[in-house]
Structures are given as C-alpha cells and as structure tokens.
Amino acid sequence: MRINHIFYSIQGEGKLAGVASVFLRTTGCNLRCVWCDTPDTSWQPVGEQMSVARIMDRLAEFPSHFAVVTGGEPMIADGIVELTRTLRDGGYHVTIETAATVYKDVVCDLASLSPKLANSTPWERDDGRHADAHEKNRINVETIRRFIAASADYQLKFVVTDPSDLPEIELLLSRIGDLPPENVLLMPEGVDEAGIAPKRRWIADLCKRHGYRYCPRLHLDIYGHTRGT
Numbered sequence: 001m002r003i004n005h006i007f008y009s010i011q012g013e014g015k016l017a018g019v020a021s022v023f024l025r026t027t028g029c030n031l032r033c034v035w036c037d038t039p040d041t042s043w044q045p046v047g048e049q050m051s052v053a054r055i056m057d058r059l060a061e062f063p064s065h066f067a068v069v070t071g072g073e074p075m076i077a078d079g080i081v082e083l084t085r086t087l088r089d090g091g092y093h094v095t096i097e098t099a100a101t102v103y104k105d106v107v108c109d110l111a112s113l114s115p116k117l118a119n120s121t122p123w124e125r126d127d128g129r130h131a132d133a134h135e136k137n138r139i140n141v142e143t144i145r146r147f148i149a150a151s152a153d154y155q156l157k158f159v160v161t162d163p164s165d166l167p168e169i170e171l172l173l174s175r176i177g178d179l180p181p182e183n184v185l186l187m188p189e190g191v192d193e194a195g196i197a198p199k200r201r202w203i204a205d206l207c208k209r210h211g212y213r214y215c216p217r218l219h220l221d222i223y224g225h226t227r228g229t
C-alpha cells in the first residue's frame with residue numbers, strides 16, 4: 001500500500017471533531033478537485049510502499065485507538081480491505097474518509113462520505129485536462145448508498161463554496177434517499193481564516209434552515225494549513 005503520511009493529530013471535521021486520532025493518509029486519487037488541500041495525494045501524488053504490518057507498528061507509536069484512514073482516495077489503495085480488518089482486530093475505531101466514488105468491502109465504524117460538488121471540477125487548472133474525467137466520476141449514488149448501508153455510522157460531508165451549491169446538494173440527497181439531516185454536513189471550503197471566515201455565517205444559516213450540521217475545520221484553527229495535522 002502506498003502511504004503519503006502517518007501522523008497523530010486532532011480530528012478537525014465531522015462527528016468526531018476534537019478527538020485525538022492517528023491518521024493514515026494513502027496516496028493516489030481518481031479525482032482532481034480544483035481546491036484539493038492535499039495535492040501531494042492527487043495532482044502530484046507522492047508516497048512510499050508500506051506493508052500492513054509496518055503500518056500497524058507505526059500507528060502503535062501513538063496513544064489513541066481512533067484511526068482515520070484518509071487520502072487521496074483510500075478506496076483505490078491496494079490492501080485497503082486487509083488494512084481496515086487488521087485495524088479492527090487491533091482494537092481501533094475506524095473512520096474511513098472517502099469521496100464515495102468506489103466501493104470496497106472495508107470494515108468501518110464511521111464512513112465519512114464526501115461526494116464532490118460541481119464546484120470541485122478543474123475546468124481551467126492544468127489546462128482543464130482532468131475536468132471531463134473528474135466531472136464523469138465525481139458522483140456515484142449507488143456507492144454512497146452501499147457505504148451508508150454497510151457502515152455502523154456515516155456522515156455525508158459537502159465542501160461548499162457558495163450558497164448556490166445548495167440545489168445540487170438537495171438534488172443529490174433526493175437521489176440517495178431519506179437521510180436524517182443531522183447526518184448531512186456542510187463544510188466551508190478554504191484552508192485559512194481568510195478563506196473560511198466569509199462563509200461561516202451563511203453556511204450556519206443554511207444548516208439552521210434545513211437541519212444540517214455545520215462542519216468546522218478545527219485542525220486549521222489549531223495548527224493552520226500544515227502537513228501532518
């Protein structure tokens with residue numbers, strides 16, 4: 001399995017925000033979000049091959065039994081199913097962070113599903129050469145449904161850039177099926193205060209109006225946009 005980074009931090013997003021967790025970041029992604037905040041796993045992927053046994057040894061260095069498997073897109077990483085089963089056998093609570101475009105039969109306590117909205121498509125970046133493939137692959141309703149059905153708990157997290165993102169979110173929710181609105185998270189796009197602050201109030205207003213959950217980016221508040229946090 002090709003690993004970009006293993007690190008220990010505070011989960012910044014979602015239902016477990018604030019929980020000290022070990023993060024395992026795979027490298028490689030089938031999407032190319034224009035605002036991707038981990039381009040070293042997607043646009044210019046870097047990483048080293050590690051066995052599941054070696055990964056488990058590294059994780060054991062940290063005093064937490066909360067493991068977050070993230071990316072990149074972890075569902076396209078070789079050995080992902082074996083890794084999640086080994087984590088569970090090792091007593092970890094397993095969160096999977098995925099764009100939910102590819103399904104694998106992973107073991108998962110919290111499926112953090114982040115379907116990418118139209119605001120993610122890179123029409124101009126890199127001369128737009130990834131735009132068509134990204135646009136074609138960014139939503140897979142059946143995969144989202146399978147993760148929801150197979151996971152003990154889930155959250156549907158949307159990166160939002162503008163109030164006009166809401167109709168696309170509502171259309172997708174209607175295609176997925178009847179979901180409790182508190183499992184729908186709206187998270188401001190941005191990696192610093194200047195990018196996030198202008199979005200907080202209108203996102204909070206949308207959450208209040210629809211019953212959705214506001215998703216902070218706590219790790220950015222604490223550490224800023226730095227690798228390994």
Ligand code: SF4
Nearest residue numbers: 029031033036042072
């Ligand atoms: S799915 Fe995630 S890792 Fe892949 S390009 Fe989008 S933001 Fe980056």
